[in-house]
Structures are given as C-alpha cells and as structure tokens.
Amino acid sequence: MDTLNLLWEGFGTALTPANLLYAAIGVLLGTAIGVLPGIGPAMAVALLLPVTYALAPTSAFIMFAGIYYGGMFGGSTTSILLNTPGETAAVVTAIEGNPMARKGRGAQALAAAAIGHFVGGLIGTILLVVLAPTVASLAVDIGAPDYFAIMVLAFIAVTSVLGKSRVRGFASLLIGLTIGLIGLDEMTGQQRLTFGSLHLADGIDVVIVAVGLFAVGESLWVAAHLRHGQTKPIPVGRPWLGREDLRRAWKPWLRGPLIGFPFGAIPAGGAEIPTFLSYVTEKRLSKHRQEFGKGAIEGVAGPEATASASAAGTLVSMLTLGLPTTAVAAVMLAAFQQYGIQPGPLLFEREPGLVWGLIASLFVGTVLLLVLNLPLAPVWARLLRIPRPYLYAGILFFASVGAYAVSGQVLDLLLLFVIGLLGFAMRRFGLPVLPAIIAVILGPAAEQQMRRALQLSDGSLTGLVNTPFSIAVYVVVLALLLWPVLRRLLPGRPGATAPAAGDTDPAGTDPAGTDRSGSIDEERTRENASR
Amino acid sequence: MSTNTSGTSGTTPTDPGTEPGTGVSADTPAAAGGGPPRWLRGRSELGVCVLLFGLGLLVLFDAITIHTDFAQRGPVGPQAVPVLVGGLLLVVSLLLARDVLRGGHGEIEGGEDIDLSEPSDWRTVLLLAGAFLANAALIGVVGFPLSGAILFWGAAYALGSRNYVRDPLVAAGLSILTFLVFNNLLGVSLPGGPLMGVL
Numbered sequence: 001m002d003t004l005n006l007l008w009e010g011f012g013t014a015l016t017p018a019n020l021l022y023a024a025i026g027v028l029l030g031t032a033i034g035v036l037p038g039i040g041p042a043m044a045v046a047l048l049l050p051v052t053y054a055l056a057p058t059s060a061f062i063m064f065a066g067i068y069y070g071g072m073f074g075g076s077t078t079s080i081l082l083n084t085p086g087e088t089a090a091v092v093t094a095i096e097g098n099p100m101a102r103k104g105r106g107a108q109a110l111a112a113a114a115i116g117h118f119v120g121g122l123i124g125t126i127l128l129v130v131l132a133p134t135v136a137s138l139a140v141d142i143g144a145p146d147y148f149a150i151m152v153l154a155f156i157a158v159t160s161v162l163g164k165s166r167v168r169g170f171a172s173l174l175i176g177l178t179i180g181l182i183g184l185d186e187m188t189g190q191q192r193l194t195f196g197s198l199h200l201a202d203g204i205d206v207v208i209v210a211v212g213l214f215a216v217g218e219s220l221w222v223a224a225h226l227r228h229g230q231t232k233p234i235p236v237g238r239p240w241l242g243r244e245d246l247r248r249a250w251k252p253w254l255r256g257p258l259i260g261f262p263f264g265a266i267p268a269g270g271a272e273i274p275t276f277l278s279y280v281t282e283k284r285l286s287k288h289r290q291e292f293g294k295g296a297i298e299g300v301a302g303p304e305a306t307a308s309a310s311a312a313g314t315l316v317s318m319l320t321l322g323l324p325t326t327a328v329a330a331v332m333l334a335a336f337q338q339y340g341i342q343p344g345p346l347l348f349e350r351e352p353g354l355v356w357g358l359i360a361s362l363f364v365g366t367v368l369l370l371v372l373n374l375p376l377a378p379v380w381a382r383l384l385r386i387p388r389p390y391l392y393a394g395i396l397f398f399a400s401v402g403a404y405a406v407s408g409q410v411l412d413l414l415l416l417f418v419i420g421l422l423g424f425a426m427r428r429f430g431l432p433v434l435p436a437i438i439a440v441i442l443g444p445a446a447e448q449q450m451r452r453a454l455q456l457s458d459g460s461l462t463g464l465v466n467t468p469f470s471i472a473v474y475v476v477v478l479a480l481l482l483w484p485v486l487r488r489l490l491p492g493r494p495g496a497t498a499p500a501a502g503d504t505d506p507a508g509t510d511p512a513g514t515d516r517s518g519s520i521d522e523e524r525t526r527e528n529a530s531r
Numbered sequence: 532m533s534t535n536t537s538g539t540s541g542t543t544p545t546d547p548g549t550e551p552g553t554g555v556s557a558d559t560p561a562a563a564g565g566g567p568p569r570w571l572r573g574r575s576e577l578g579v580c581v582l583l584f585g586l587g588l589l590v591l592f593d594a595i596t597i598h599t600d601f602a603q604r605g606p607v608g609p610q611a612v613p614v615l616v617g618g619l620l621l622v623v624s625l626l627l628a629r630d631v632l633r634g635g636h637g638e639i640e641g642g643e644d645i646d647l648s649e650p651s652d653w654r655t656v657l658l659l660a661g662a663f664l665a666n667a668a669l670i671g672v673v674g675f676p677l678s679g680a681i682l683f684w685g686a687a688y689a690l691g692s693r694n695y696v697r698d699p700l701v702a703a704g705l706s707i708l709t710f711l712v713f714n715n716l717l718g719v720s721l722p723g724g725p726l727m728g729v730l
Contacts, residue, residue, distance in 0.1 A: 050713075050717070050719060051717060053719050054716075054717035054719060164638050165637060165638070167627050168627065170619075171579075171623050171624075171627055174583075174616060174619055175586070177612075178586060181612065188608065188609050190597050190598070190609040191597075192593060193589075193613075216663075219686075220656055222645055223652065223655045223689065223690060224653070225645045225646055225647055225652065226644060226645070226655065227645060228646070228691075388691075389686070389689075389690035389691055389692035390687055392690055393662075393684075393686035393687040393692075393702075394683070394705070396659070396662070396663060396682065396686050397679060397682055397683045397686070397705065397709075398709075400666055400667075400679070401675075401709055401713065404670065404675075404721065405713065405719045405721070408720070408722075410667050410671055413663075413666065413670070417664065417667070424656075427640040428640075429576055429579050430638040430640070431579075431637060450607070450612075451607045454607045455607070458606060459606025
C-alpha cells in the first residue's frame with residue numbers, strides 16, 4: 001500500500017509538463033540513437049552527462065531512463081531493416097526480423113517488436129515496483145564488507161561471465177582500476193599517480209573516461225575501418241499486425257519478460273543472454289518451427305519483450321544496491337555520482353521523490369514509446385541513411401563539447417583524446433570496454449568500503465567476511481572464478497568450444513560477449529547455416 | 532555503390548564494400564593489416580603485454596613512494612590498493628603473454644559500419660585526430676563556435692565527405708546552435724571567442 005502511495009506521488013512528479021517533456025525527449029532521442037548505427041545507449045547517456053550540470057536530478061534521470069528504453073527499441077529497427085543490430089540486445093532480433101522484412105513483412109516485424117517492448121517494459125517495470133523496495137529494505141542493514149563483496153562480484157562477473165577471454169577482461173578491469181586510482185586518496189589526501197599535476201589531483205572526471213572510451217574510441221575505431229558502400233535498408237510502411245500474427249505473438253510477449261527481468265538484475269551482461277534464451281525457448285515451443293530462420297514472428301516478439309524487461313531488471317540492482325550490470329547502468333551510476341547521490345538501499349529512504357518519479361516515468365516512457373513509434377517507424381528507417389562522415393564527426397563534436405563542459409579546461413580535451421586512444425587500442429586488441437568503465441566507476445568506492453571494513457576489524461582480513469551476506473556473495477564469486485574447472489567436472493555437458501552449436505544449446509555455454517562482433521558472427525554463421 | 536545517395540562526396544577511392552551481410556563474418560584471419568598478418572598480430576599483442584607490465588611497474592613504483600608516516604588512518608593506508616592493482620597488472624600481463632604465445636588472440640571488435648576485411652585506414656585516423664586536436668588547440672584562442680566548426684568539418688573531411696558547400700554550412704550551424712544551447716539554455720559557458728563578441 002505504501003508502495004502504491006509512493007508510486008502515485010511518483011506519477012505526480014513524472015507527469016508534470018516539464019518532466020513529461022524530458023521523458024519524451026529521452027524516448028525520442030533514445031530511439032533515434034538506437035536506430036543510428038555506431039551509437040549505443042551507453043554512449044548516448046555518456047554524451048549527455050553534461051546536462052547533469054544544468055538539470056535537476058529527477059529530470060535528468062527521467063531523460064536517461066527514456067534513452068535506455070528508447071535505445072532498446074531503436075536497436076531492433078536496425079536489426080529488422082538492415083540486418084545489422086544497433087545494440088547487442090537486438091542481435092537475436094535480426095535472425096527472424098530481417099527475413100520477415102525481406103519477405104515484405106517488415107511492418108509486422110516492427111509492430112511485433114514495438115508491442116513486445118511495450119509489454120516487456122510494462123511487466124518489467126511492474127516487477128521493479130514490486131521487488132525494488134523489498135530488496136532495498138532487505139539490503140538496508142548491509143555494511144561495508146557487504147558493499148565491498150557486491151563490488152567484487154560486479155568486477156568478477158563482468159570479466160568472467162562476459163567476453164571470450166578472461167585474461168583480457170581482467171586486463172581491462174585493471175586498466176580501469178588504475179584510472180580510478182588517479183587523484184587524491186579520499187581517506188588520507190595523499191596523491192596517487194598524479195605525477196605532481198594539480199589537474200590530475202582531482203582525479204579524471206568519470207564523464208571524460210566514459211565519453212573517451214565509448215565515443216572517441218569508437219569513432220576512431222570506426223574511422224580506421226569504415227565500410228565503404230552502405231547496406232541499403234529495406235523500405236517499410238506503417239507497422240501493423242494481423243489477427244494471425246497476434247495469435248502467434250501474444251504468448252512470446254508474455255514469456256519474454258520472465259526470462260529478461262532476472263537476467264537484467266544479475267551481472268550477466270544485460271540483454272544479450274536472455275534474448276538469446278528467449279529465442280531458443282520460442283523456437284522450441286512454436287508450432288511453426290519450420291519457419292524459424294525464415295521469418296517467424298515469435299522470434300521477434302519474444303526477444304524484444306525480453307530486452308525491455310531486462311532493462312527494468314538492470315535498474316533494480318542499480319537503484320537498490322548501486323550495482324551496475326550493464327554499460328548503460330554504469331554510466332547512469334556515474335550520473336548519480338555527479339549529483340553526489342549514492343544509489344543503494346538508502347536511496348529509497350533518502351530520495352523517495354527521485355526514485356519514484358523515475359520509476360513512474362518508466363511507465364510513462366513505455367506508453368510514449370508505443371504511441372510514438374508505431375506511426376514514426378518510417379521516419380526512423382530514414383535515419384539509417386545519414387551520411388556516415390556526419391554521424392561520426394557529430395559524435396566527436398559532442399564528445400569534445402561534453403568533456404570541455406566538465407571544467408572548461410583544454411587539458412580535459414587532451415585527456416579525452418588519450419583515453420579515446422586507449423579505447424581505440426582496446427577495440428583493436430580485443431580488450432572489452434565494459435570492465436574498464438565499471439572499474440573506473442566502482443573502483444574508488446570499493447576501496448573506501450574495503451578500508452572501512454578493515455578499519456572496523458582492526459586490519460584483520462576476517463573483517464571482509466564477517467557477515468552471512470558477504471560470505472554468500474564470495475561463494476558466488478568463487479563459483480564464477482572456478483567455473484571453467486567446475487564445468488569440466490560436470491558430467492554430460494558437451495564442451496563449450498563450438499559456438500555454432502549454440503542454436504540448440506542455451507546460453508549456459510554460450511559465451512555471449514560484450515563485444516558485438518563475436519555474437520554477430522555467431523548469429524550470421526547460424527543464419528547462413530540455416531538457409 | 533557510393534556512400535550516399537545525395538552526393539556528399541566523391542568517396543575515397545577504395546573498392547566498394549563487400550556483400551551486405553557477409554562483411555564481418557570472416558574477421559579473425561583477414562584483419563590484421565598489410566604485412567604478414569598472423570605473425571604481426573602475435574607480435575603486436577605482445578606489445579600490449581609489455582604496456583600492461585610497464586603500467587604495473589609504474590603503479591607499484593608510485594605506490595611505494597607515497598609517504599605514509601603521517602596522516603595514516605586505519606590499518607590500511609593509501610598504498611595497499613595500488614600495490615594490489617600494480618601486482619595484478621604484472622600477473623595479468625604475464626598471463627596474457629602466455630595466452631598470446633600459445634596462439635590466443637583478442638577478438639577484434641566489429642560493428643555495423645565496420646569492415647574488417649580491409650587493412651586499417653591510418654590516414655583517416657590521423658586526419659581525425661588532427662581535427663580533434665585542432666579544436667583543443669584553438670578553442671581558447673578563437674572560441675568554441677569557430678573551433679567546433681573546424682572540428683566537425685575536419686572530421687567529416689577525414690571520413691570522406693567532400694561537399695564544399697554543405698559540409699561547412701552544417702558544421703557552422705551545428706557549432707553555433709550547440710554554443711547557444713549550452714550557453715543560454717543549459718547555463719554551461721563555452722568560450723565564445725572574438726566571433727561571438729562581434730555578433
């Protein structure tokens with residue numbers, strides 16, 4: 001009851017004209033960005049971090065949440081019309097969505113995706129309303145050792161669960177931790193890795209790191225390998241669904257969120273694994289199995305509903321524990337830090353207006369997405385024709401504006417460039433970007449919590465494991481670390497070596513990575529094989 | 532097969548893109564560059580190991596030179612975490628070297644606008660870097676509206692756009708609009724420079 005009251009007040013916040021406007025801007029911007037090749041929602045939120053200097057926190061987060069949901073939707077448009085997924089979450093959609101579009105059923109595919117997002121977002125957000133306050137109240141007593149354990153879990157999970165190579169994941173994580181070390185030690189005021197520079201003593205602003213790794217690094221990387229001769233999108237009309245399509249799609253829409261939400265909440269790579277699981281599930285359950293690979297509508301409806309629900313799940317762990325499980329959540333966490341707000345169990349007590357306004361705006365955004373996107377789909381499709389030089393020049397332009405706005409110093413632009421080069425090199429050598437960015441954002445906080453815990457225990461390492469909660473978390477961490485060894489001991493599982501066999505093999509062995517290339521490749525091989 | 536339908540450019544004279552759906556699919560062996568790819572790749576990743584090792588040493592060295600005799604609070608000082616991170620960097624660099632020598636290699640990141648079947652286009656990257664640094668060098672001197680426009684035009688030029696009428700117009704429009712939005716709406720001041728003084 002209390003929750004409903006708070007939610008009601010949240011709607012009061014979210015439905016003010018100004019916030020409604022920010023939600024609409026966020027949703028439209030997010031969709032546009034999801035459609036545009038080369039920009040993901042994480043980069044979009046990173047590029048928009050400078051607005052945190054001007055907007056009230058509630059408005060800013062309402063906008064960011066709109067971008068997140070909108071980006072999920074926009075990515076599917078690219079998948080369906082171009083066969084090149086805009087986001088990792090939309091990789092699976094291309095398998096069925098693109099054949100549908102080629103058969104002249106693009107309108108139905110887009111409609112199945114749009115309504116799937118609506119249903120997924122709605123169910124996911126309802127689950128968020130039900131679960132988040134409970135999780136927050138359970139977690140409200142957790143102390144320094146528990147926080148530290150959660151952060152260790154985040155570090156280990158992003159490096160071990162995601163990506164194809166653990167050692168490269170760890171390398172990326174350590175690079176991020178090193179960047180996080182730069183500046184004054186918060187407890188003693190000692191300078192670390194500043195080399196006497198006053199500018200570095202403040203640390204490197206997380207805006208610069210995020211924008212550098214995502215935006216500048218990506219632009220330079222694309223510039224080195226720009227594809228000449230763009231793929232032409234398939235023209236499409238206004239989305240609609242026939243009765244037969246509806247009959248086939250409604251169950252996948254409802255099943256998807258149940259898979260997506262829990263996966264979004266745990267640090268297992270956001271939407272990539274659950275969308276794949278949803279695809280496999282729908283294929284097994286479908287009466288039209290022979291159509292899969294040639295344009296089965298279930299294969300669009302299920303994964304898309306899953307993707308949206310996983311975004312809601314991500315927000316549960318971000319808001320209640322301060323634990324970012326995807327790159328977008330990590331950058332949103334950085335935005336919280338910009339405002340000096342610490343997400344975590346206390347957030348629901350200290351900032352109820354902000355939290356519930358944000359949650360209510362998710363409902364608003366979900367509805368806005370459906371209302372705006374069904375009629376606007378042909379417009380979005382036209383965005384795919386933007387000249388690539390303008391697109392990437394624009395990204396660099398806004399990256400520079402954002403970095404300069406941090407403190408108005410040219411040195412920040414040079415730092416941005418250096419971190420951009422780092423991002424370029426990481427892409428070139430297959431080091432995933434996500435562990436680095438999570439380490440930059442969580443690293444300093446993790447150090448503080450660890451030192452606080454050890455202070456309480458007077459330096460004894462048992463101070464890190466003196467609560468049941470932290471012990472449980474470390475058990476999970478150990479299981480993740482030892483997983484390659486454990487897997488060999490488990491009977492009856494085929495080796496995890498052949499990703500092409502993944503079609504019948506749920507994600508347990510599918511090393512779905514943060515890097516898009518791997519999964520796109522897999523998906524293409526799969527697709528080609530099924531032709 | 533031109534990059535665009537509306538005549539932005541005389542596209543750079545490389546061969547047209549590969550077949551739409553299959554461009555990236557054969558990424559790993561083909562991508563490394565002009566030279567002998569496999570051998571070169573192996574060696575270049577060892578360079579990453581060396582850099583990580585160097586970074587580890589740097590972090591360790593920086594950590595042990597922190598003075599801890601005063602202002603220490605609690606049993607764990609400001610050195611502990613840097614020592615840990617530096618040490619782990621050394622370990623990971625060695626593990627990575629082992630992985631590379633055993634034939635492992637990082638998966639080069641693909642993407643929708645990325646064609647890994649051709650060698651890296653360093654000229655574009657350098658031009659792009661030049662445009663970026665030009666903005667950094669000029670922003671304090673000529674103001675953001677002008678330096679931002681130079682950045683955008685330069686970057687578009689680097690990426691192959693050659694429309695000498697539309698490119699500068701788009702660049703100037705975007706730059707001035709952004710300046711006005713940041714200065715007047717968001718309250719984030721960007722240097723206007725002499726140009727904005729005149730207007």
